Amino acid sequence: MVSRSLDAVDRYPAVTYFGLTLALSWGVWLPLLSAVDGPMGRIAAIPGAFGPLAAAAVVIRLRGESVRDWLASTFDWRRSPRWYAAALAVPIGVSVAMGAVMIALTGGVDESRVAPALGGFAINVVFATLLGGGQEEFGWRGFALPHLQARYSALSASVVVGAVWALWHAPMFAFGVYDMSPAGYAAFVVVASVLFTWLYNSSRGCVPAAVLMHGTLNASVNVPLQVVGGPSALPVPFSALLVGGFGLLALVLVGSYGPKSLAGDVGDPRRGRVTRLIEDRRSTQRR
Numbered sequence: 001m002v003s004r005s006l007d008a009v010d011r012y013p014a015v016t017y018f019g020l021t022l023a024l025s026w027g028v029w030l031p032l033l034s035a036v037d038g039p040m041g042r043i044a045a046i047p048g049a050f051g052p053l054a055a056a057a058v059v060i061r062l063r064g065e066s067v068r069d070w071l072a073s074t075f076d077w078r079r080s081p082r083w084y085a086a087a088l089a090v091p092i093g094v095s096v097a098m099g100a101v102m103i104a105l106t107g108g109v110d111e112s113r114v115a116p117a118l119g120g121f122a123i124n125v126v127f128a129t130l131l132g133g134g135q136e137e138f139g140w141r142g143f144a145l146p147h148l149q150a151r152y153s154a155l156s157a158s159v160v161v162g163a164v165w166a167l168w169h170a171p172m173f174a175f176g177v178y179d180m181s182p183a184g185y186a187a188f189v190v191v192a193s194v195l196f197t198w199l200y201n202s203s204r205g206c207v208p209a210a211v212l213m214h215g216t217l218n219a220s221v222n223v224p225l226q227v228v229g230g231p232s233a234l235p236v237p238f239s240a241l242l243v244g245g246f247g248l249l250a251l252v253l254v255g256s257y258g259p260k261s262l263a264g265d266v267g268d269p270r271r272g273r274v275t276r277l278i279e280d281r282r283s284t285q286r287r
Contacts, residue, residue: 009062014147017059018164021139025051026171033175041177046131052139052168059143074142074207083203087213090195091220094245099224101245105235106228117226121219129215137210140165140193141200154197155259162193179231184239191243192217194250194262201263 009016028048036044057067103109128134140161148157166186172178178185196210203209221242225231231238257263 006062009059013059013063014144014160016062017055017139017144017147020058021051021055021164022168024055025049025168029171029175033171033177041172041175042132045172045177049131049133050135052136052143056139056143070143073205074138077206077208079203079206079209083199083206083209084212086199086202087209088216090199090249091213091217094249095220095224098221098241098245099227101241102224102228102234106233109227110229113227113229117223120226121223124219125215127215128218129212132215133218134211134215136165137196137207137214141196141210142207145197145200146205149201153260154201154262155194155254158193158197158262159190161197162190165189165193181237181239184237184243188239188242188246191247191250194253195246198253198257198262201261 025048028051029045032044032048033041056070060067060070124132144161144164145157148160152160163186166189169178169185169189170182173180173182173185196213199213200206200210225234225238228234234241253262
């Protein structure tokens with residue numbers, strides 16, 4: 001029985017990873033969030049947010065591979081500075097564009113909110129990168145994405161990762177931690193997943209850049225919302241603006257680079273070290 005289970009893990013690493021990630025994170029969140037109310041829910045959610053990283057390490061160990069080697073490859077930050085610049089520019093640029101739309105829709109900004117919102121952004125970038133989202137990338141992009149891309153196109157892999165990533169957040173809605181339409185949020189996460197795949201593939205599998213973009217995204221998207229007076233000031237759902245802004249950019253990237261690779265002249269080197277190791281392993285098994 002144990003041998004069959006391990007064989008299933010070896011044959012279906014992404015499926016195993018997704019199931020274990022949900023089990024680990026929800027196993028922490030469900031009891032904690034049922035006991036905590038209000039703003040403290042976000043603090044209580046932090047331990048469970050490490051589920052994607054922990055699940056990746058467990059699956060790698062079950063497959064008889066080196067967790068140390070995996071960590072070394074995912075923490076490898078040595079890439080062109082332009083990819084770190086892109087990790088900052090993409091979410092900030094889309095947030096600025098959304099801010100312009102929000103100002104047009106509401107007729108102005110609440111000047112008393114501008115300074116606190118910008119100050120909060122500077123703090124939240126650090127928090128969100130380290131504890132409030134960035135750490136998830138060691139699982140979503142550092143493990144799940146390369147395994148899926150070994151079998152499927154970059155766009156298909158992005159949608160699958162995005163769908164599970166959205167489902168993973170379900171307890172946040174069940175316990176009222178997130179005040180947003182679950183369907184709108186899921187759509188936003190799926191289109192955002194396309195942007196992360198573009199960054200990962202284009203940067204030759206740079207997970208630290210994805211970590212930075214995740215933290216910057218989480219910190220930046222709420223800034224324009226705060227300066228116009230909150231979601232109640234908008235005549236349209238905030239989730240619609242998120243999906244529209246990030247979805248438009250995702251469409252541009254798919255149209256520019258194609259759904260197969262979602263990156264420039266990719267070839268194997270740009271799909272990342274982890275993906276190449278997976279493909280080499282599969283090639284050896286077929287011989």
